[in-house]
Amino acid sequence: QVRLVESGGGLVQAGGSLRLSCAVAAGVVSGINDKGWFRQAPGKQRELVALIRTGGSTSYADSVKGRFTISNDNAKNTVYLQMDSLKPEDTGVYYCRWTRTNGLSSWGQGTQVTVSS
Numbered sequence: 001q002v003r004l005v006e007s008g009g010g011l012v013q014a015g016g017s018l019r020l021s022c023a024v025a026a027g028v029v030s031g032i033n034d035k036g037w038f039r040q041a042p043g044k045q046r047e048l049v050a051l052i053r054t055g056g057s058t059s060y061a062d063s064v065k066g067r068f069t070i071s072n073d074n075a076k077n078t079v080y081l082q083m084d085s086l087k088p089e090d091t092g093v094y095y096c097r098w099t100r101t102n103g104l105s106s107w108g109q110g111t112q113v114t115v116s117s
Helices: none
Strands: 002-007 010-013 018-027 032-040 047-053 058-060 068-073 078-083 092-100 105-107 111-116
Touching (some): 002 092, 002 105, 018 032, 018 111, 032 068, 047 068, 058 068, 078 092
Parallel strands (some): 010 111
Antiparallel strands (some): 018 078, 032 092, 047 058, 068 078, 092 105
16 A cells, blocks of 8 residues: 655635645555545535546546646656636545555545635
8 A cells, every 4th residue: 555645735715726746655656557636525525636547648527627737747756736726616625546456546634725715
């Protein structure tokens, strides 16, 4: 298993930007199939926001397309989520998840993002 640590969350006004990072704190990084960012708003289920696969292809939730960008730095064992044009509905706890080719996943502890109107 890999221990992941997210950072970069905070309070920002609508229209602002934040950059989240998800780095490996411990464990062996091998056999990773994809890396994703999820979010969970109060009273709602956790949802997939963005995903990047080993080959570099990406997927985004419709609600964030054109505003969020996921990227990966293998040398630093870090995945990023650049969030621009933030909206109040983007508020929530953001989690990263790395999934291995064997199907096992590791989650970070989450970082709070709050967007004020």
